Amino acid sequence: MPFRTARRARAKRCETGDSLSGLFFLRVLIMSLADDIAFCLKPRCPLCRKGKLYRPWTVSVVEKCAVCDAPLGAHDIGDGAAVFLMFILCFSIVPMAWIFELIFAPPLWVHAVLWTVVGLGAIAVMLPATKAYIIMLEWRHLKKDGDAPEA
Numbered sequence: 001m002p003f004r005t006a007r008r009a010r011a012k013r014c015e016t017g018d019s020l021s022g023l024f025f026l027r028v029l030i031m032s033l034a035d036d037i038a039f040c041l042k043p044r045c046p047l048c049r050k051g052k053l054y055r056p057w058t059v060s061v062v063e064k065c066a067v068c069d070a071p072l073g074a075h076d077i078g079d080g081a082a083v084f085l086m087f088i089l090c091f092s093i094v095p096m097a098w099i100f101e102l103i104f105a106p107p108l109w110v111h112a113v114l115w116t117v118v119g120l121g122a123i124a125v126m127l128p129a130t131k132a133y134i135i136m137l138e139w140r141h142l143k144k145d146g147d148a149p150e151a
């Protein structure tokens with residue numbers, strides 16, 4: 001169930017006076033989370049979920065959605081995704097390298113090659129998903145469907 005559908009269903013239940021049961025709320029939460037993860041793994045336009053979010057072979061956001069003309073280029077996330085990833089990767093790769101050194105004690109060139117590949121690979125996998133998630137959160141919480149793009 002896409003997030004908007006889940007949100008509408010929840011709002012409809014509130015309008016009709018039905019009380020939100022804990023199980024229903026948990027189901028909506030899980031479905032929303034699954035929808036968010038699917039969105040991050042295959043980044044698309046946060047509004048129509050059909051148009052591509054990035055230009056080919058980059059993490060550069062397109063100016064407009066090719067399907068619904070949403071002004072995707074007007075996002076305001078700056079370096080948020082890169083900084084977020086930098087903290088996560090620094091706090092995970094450095095301890096891994098330290099433990100690897102304590103256990104195997106390899107020559108320095110092994111560290112240089114191994115952790116460069118691991119770091120760049122993690123960035124290549126995680127940066128598009130993280131940036132897509134932040135853009136989706138911006139559209140969900142700061143922008144409405146018919147809003148004009150902010151300059």
Ligand SMILES: [Zn+2]
Nearest residue numbers: 045048065068
């Ligand atoms: Zn779109």
